[in-house]
Amino acid sequence: MKNITSIILIAIAIITSFSACSDKELNEHKKNWAVSFGFSNEALKKNHSATPDAMVISIKNDASDYELYMERLELYAIGDGYITANVELLEGNYTVEDFIVVDENDSVMYLTPKEGSNLSSSVNTPLPHPFNVNAADTSNVILDVIPTNLGEAEDYGYTSFSFNIVYPISYKLVLSLPFNGNANDESGNEDHASVSGAQLTTDRFDQPNSAYEFDGYDDYISLSSFYDLEVRTINIWFKAYEITEDLSIVYNSDNPSLENGRSILALREFDGADSITFVMDDNTYSKRTAVEENTWNMASFVRNDSSTTFYLNGELIDQVPASTISSIDGQTETAVLGTGRNLNRFLNGKIDDVRIYNRALNASEIEVLFNLEE
Template sequence: MLSACSSNNLLTIPDTNTFAVSNLSSINVSNQKGASISLDLSSLEKSFKTKATVNGSGAKTAADIKSYQVYLLSTNTSTFPSNVNPLAYVVGSAYTINKGSTNIITFNNVQGSTNSFGTGNYYYIAIRAYSELNAGGIELIKSNNNWTTNKQTAVSSGNGVQVRNSDLALSFTTPLTLSTNLLDIVPASLDVNITLTGSTSKVSSYKIGLCTNPAQPITTRIASTPLVIDRSTAQLSGNTHTVTFNNIPAGTYYATAEAYSYAGAGGTSVVAVDNRGSSYAAPDNKSRVAVSSAAVTVSSSQTLSPLNNLQIPLTLEDTTHNYSFSGNVNDGSGDNYNASISGASLIAGSDGVPNSAYYFDGIDDLMSVPNNNATTPFQNNFAVSLWIKPVTTHEIDSEGLTFGTVGTSGQKYVMYANHGGDFDNAGVGISAGTNGISIYEHASNYMPALLVWNSPVSSTVWTHVVLVYTNRVPSLYVNGNLVKTGVAGSKINISPFILGYGLSFGGPGYGYFNGSIDDIKMT
């Protein structure tokens, strides 16, 4: 119950199904200290009304309340306004009270109006109730659509208590009542068996979640998920995970999975981009998350769901170097060949997503990729895929000579050709400008053009470029079409990487690339 008091009196009323400030005659209060308004929590639970669900279970009762937050509100009107945020009217500090810890809450120094007509300074009590101690868990008060925000807040109804300085008295008032409906639907606990199909060789941990739209698995993921599961835990049996999602409201949900190379969702995500086989809808396009094809529905009366089995087809990246530039130069393949960037600036990518590509100034910007393998990877048979948008031309050399060093000048290396040394090895590089694309191999006194495609490349629209080496012979695909097949050089072992060396994009030697690069993949 509520009461108003001077320094010596505490007024109470008998327990009812509401708590109230009774009709009060004039009570003088200190002009210096202001009034005091008190709340007796011992009878608070009697104000909470409950309602059973359609199947006779699931309603919350006052016994489910573990803690409260109590606020004093003030307005200039005798009744509390609607279509507002009630907590915008809070005066003073809120009380967070664990049930049973105290009964009497007193708001002291409550100020009266200075208006000679005695208008203004009407006071109300607001309550929030929680399922756990210290205002934790879920809020148990049913949403009130009169509020714009903080909907699960109960505010005392009727006329507020008015404190007037003109006569240093609390106003006559009708009982200040607070009738609070608790939730009549308990959010479900959803038990799900999630089976991940496909290769899991690079996976150490997962994030398992629920979303409402399979085309936007990140944006529509509900707040209580995802759950992080290590493959070493008891939750994993083969590739099937048994997970429990708590406090799930009524709705239809799809299961989502992200896979990571380290435990605890650490390292990099190794799920292929747009895992369901087609692009996710913006802003989730380019997301590395897999989604179940089937859904599970939580009904409005459901308190504990049956065990549901959801299959998530999980496609991992089959690359060993994958740079989608999601705000950084981390390797998304799961092999953790994270790159470093020098000078280049983030821009919108080929899919329009902000901060998902890099612009290289053609002067000194560079991206460096490590090579930690004990042997040279990608030898004689490999592919390099990337998107480019050059802004300057590069030098067009004659194709087909298997000797000479024409690649040492006039080039704009999107991918620089490493030096293969004095014997049978050669690095391979890609030079590109608005007038075409050329492929060079590099060793001692050796840097010929083995493939030259002399055709315009847009400076305003992204171009997809794929270099494929098959038994030492380069082929070039542009926007999905085979545009040129080159010739085999004179070296025996061809690779972007040379043992002991990393790989550079955007430069450095013999010509820095000027333009934009996105989504580099190597297989």
Template sequence: MIKNSGIKLLRARLHTRSRTGIALCLLLLPLTASADLTNGLVAYYPFDGNASDMSGNGNHGTVNGAAPGVDRHGGAGNAYSFDGVDDYIVINNADSEFDLINEDFTFSFWINSNDSEKEQTVLDTESSGWNGWNIRYGMTACSNTFCLGGKGVGVASERALLNTPPQINEWHQVVAVYSEGDTSLKGFLNGILDETTNIDLSFTSGVHDVLLIGAQSTSGSRVFSGSIDEVRIYDRALSAAEVQALYDLEKPDLNPVGEMQFRPLAAGGNNSFFIKEDGSLWAF
């Protein structure tokens, strides 16, 4: 059975080397370039049964109440579920790694919220004097979609990250890309650019004690209600092509579009076929 891989064009070739005509290999050749999605990666939390940082930088998290949940692939224990009351994940000593003053950055995560009627936190570094940065969901100031806020020098700045509110009870990838050079903030939903705005985030240095996932504070304010997975933080601005490549890497598997049945193949021959872009037709 062959699945639609999401690659725009596939060329497949079957090689046979025996008298029985049994195919020994199926070679799929994607006509797309790969991206280095580890470059600039500060922290990466795949949440595969724990809150370990898999970037290699040692920014491991401690789980407080959040329970292992089902991820977007249907895998049990491969995401974290937050109860909307007092669950969160905390990364201590986050000051140096997540102090993003005057820097390009990218935040990426998958969410499945079950409540769009309250303000919820996905990521937050606010600690001393309301300084730091955050990403929240369901804020009226941002049309009940995602807000990215940066606070420093006593001045708060918040902007809508997306124009399209994600549907609740569904998995979505959200990516925020900030370029300090032109103060542009770009929001991507499921790999597609959804909003662009200009904002000076004014992040303040030296005040971030912790990074929180799923809550604004350890006291349980603005707690996320639903599931979070695949959190990534970069210290650079990913390009639109890299964001799309990241979505393609992490997106749920598609259902099979059909089956292919082969008649006996000629021994020692090469047999080629092509699959249309939408996966709906194959021809010999």
């Protein structure tokens, strides 16, 4: 063991479950194993006042392809240490390419230096470090990490202590309504929605009882709040049966009490063309673009503290300044689906897979949502 303040981080391959690979997988004879990574918290407290919040990990397979690249894995306190969310890996050989502990602000607390760097000799296990996953002998992977105050990023083999971290698509998800037979929130927050008239129907994959249908007259769904978040992402799938000159609403969060501005998805025929309008306050901060009837579409708002970005079907539509303007009246007490703030302008169509995040997703993450097949 090297004579330096270091913390032993143990990546423990935990076999919690396995399932046979599907027929579509290239390695049909192999199994998936749930792997998690953990470390002791005892030494961390001696060097940092902040609490470890996540690990950022990169892993390559034996074909030198990334299985994970700078992916942020949530940590859970277990006894006197922490363990990450599970990662499923096929049996085989892998290498750990990046191994980093961050706090809740994603500031780096500890990391494992890379081979050839000035500090690589300070640990027994510089990166890349190999490990194996197999049914007979899934070995524990033991890595040493050292605090970031021992040198500059280059001394650890990194170009910077700031990383482009890949967040799991469930990170800071505050509402998830997949409409799997009901209007229950599956984010873990139990912010269940209330259905008024809308009926369960097939979703975009033709799965029964997996979306809600709105009749265009009086059907709507009430959410549990306005989700008046300064930083937020709103992502909704919808299918309009008919778009006319009369306005119809897919999503509405609008009330004089809002501190961070309204959010509205509206459908209407303009100049003979079917259109969707993204609204953040008045026409200054809105965007209208073409949309097709009888087709599933995905609409996304992404608002940070300075701007709001609009996407349709994963494609960038426009970016406008962030707004705090709302209407002067509003009958609904929460955000609603399928109607406006005064319970009018009803949608004739379907809505599915409503997601609201307490963070601003980037373009790549919006694309991931568009390509989800579940």
